[in-house]
Amino acid sequence: MATLADVAALAGYNKSTVSRALTRPEMVAPDTLARIHDAAKQLGYVLNRTASHLARGRTGLVAFVVPTLENAFFAPIIGGAQARAAASDLHLTVAVATLETPAQVAALTRLAGQVDGLILAAPRGEDAHVAAIGATKPIVLVDREIPGLPSVVADTATAIGQVVSGLAARGHHRIAYLGGPSGSWQDPGRAAAARAAALDAGVTLSVHGPFPATFAAGVSAAEEVLASGATAVVPYATALALGLMLALRGRGLHVPDDIVVSAETQVTDALGAPGIPAIDVDGESLGRAAMDLLTSPSAGTLRLPVRVSWS
């Protein structure tokens, strides 16, 4: 591997000039620049990030922390962040932690020492624990707000309110809301929005949960949903919706004729029936926004709209 010194020798300049030519071209005379670029190309020089990072006191790593990898919801978010990270010459390292236990907080604190910044997606620990990590390193929250920390959240509460109103308008009198994992920051807001919309429309809303955002939990929720007598269900997550749909069908009910379940457009489209609400979060945008917030910091919350549509 060619080093800066090699390039310098070939071009007839000093290491430092070469370094400047490569990182701050405006500090160097044009023809010097050209000669150095030539030499670099000729030698196939590529920057040694490790050395660069050591000298600069940075690591070039950003940790993306998710509560779980089982929930496909986070995949596009990671994808979006990853794309932006690559554009800034950063690496994204993925870690799994909810921040609910001291051990997890400790592990994440250790990890924080090895990265330039963290993106915490839907962390479930206490404000103070999360903030403590934010005190050490730049940090951005996704789908969670903590005063003083920058964050980007999908405005699903509003969306869910719209869904409940729409369902009521379509004649549903009993609606069920299936809550997310305990500790979820989004959940209370969604439940509240659902309640408010139901109250407003004069329909009954039953709130169930908490449930992990998994297919299996959706299956296990079927019983409770049936008992509630609801004709429409608004689950916290797509995985939950899918599990519920299949379990309902396993009990002989027809979705959506007997009971309507909201999900993503992708899923509601498949059913090919009208009147099913779809809630679509643009995960990639969330991820990109989070990464952008990390690289060009600014406090406050960025609230991204969520699309609601009806099949």
Next chain:
Amino acid sequence: MATLADVAALAGYNKSTVSRALTRPEMVAPDTLARIHDAAKQLGYVLNRTASHLARGRTGLVAFVVPTLENAFFAPIIGGAQARAAASDLHLTVAVATLETPAQVAALTRLAGQVDGLILAAPRGEDAHVAAIGATKPIVLVDREIPGLPSVVADTATAIGQVVSGLAARGHHRIAYLGGPSGSWQDPGRAAAARAAALDAGVTLSVHGPFPATFAAGVSAAEEVLASGATAVVPYATALALGLMLALRGRGLHVPDDIVVSAETQVTDALGAPGIPAIDVDGESLGRAAMDLLTSPSAGTLRLPVRVSWS
């Protein structure tokens, strides 16, 4: 941040001795070790990985490359690899690439220059392209075999053969196999196993595809499946199965009364009906095995069994 030099000063030793005490304790006298550990603890010393990596000529990074993040199939694999990586003090950085285009190969080659090793999950590029990356850095393949490269694959072909046989034994005469993404290495083996089992049992097998491993593709496959007249379907991936199931139900068919679709246990359980085959791949084990293969190299393929069960 305390440095080695600080610890050395406090403990009354030289940097080098401290370094050795921390990395190769057996080279240092017991009481020296104790004093150094004391000093380190007192100062809250933690190793600067960047400096360490520079001196050692390594980066401590392993790239985990997946063809897509949309498919939840890779999540547990990443999780498993991540867990093992953490145990070896390595960071996992996730990248998305199929290796099908020169641009992707180039991007991955660049990435390869910044990591200590790569795990390529289900890469879809040509053998030569993949092997070229393997020539630069240690590499492990997941769900793909290329002569000369270490790999770990889930033996889904065998599982699919069992499923087809079992379906035939349960009275299905027309069975459909839904293929995976074009370029998938696993797909031909699975299709072949399905064909062999069908031939063996004297039933008809129709092979469809290629399909991306997504929910939407499953939906779009419904038409073709219906046209085939199959009473049982074996899809390449769970997402495909779910999409298919919902689309079939959207067309008024009952799963599994009218048509049986294989999936993961999780999904088949939800249906609460007997006679549905389930195929379960232990993703975490795959990931762990891949990481282990990377850290303690050995050529050849590690073939992990896949569980088949019937609801």
Next chain:
DNA sequence: ACCGGTTGTGCAACCGGTTGCACCGCCGAC
């Protein structure tokens, strides 16, 4: 008492860039 062999520690070079500061030459201004 002498010697070859451990064992434990220090010295200093090194990994490969980055950057503050000094220096040189050339410019326009007075």
Next chain:
DNA sequence: GTCGGCGGTGCAACCGGTTGCACAACCGGT
């Protein structure tokens, strides 16, 4: 014709560990 200023470059220290080599002390054996 001098002088301040500035663009361009080199020098060397530095980031924080790692490691080859030298060396001193101490071991048991003869």
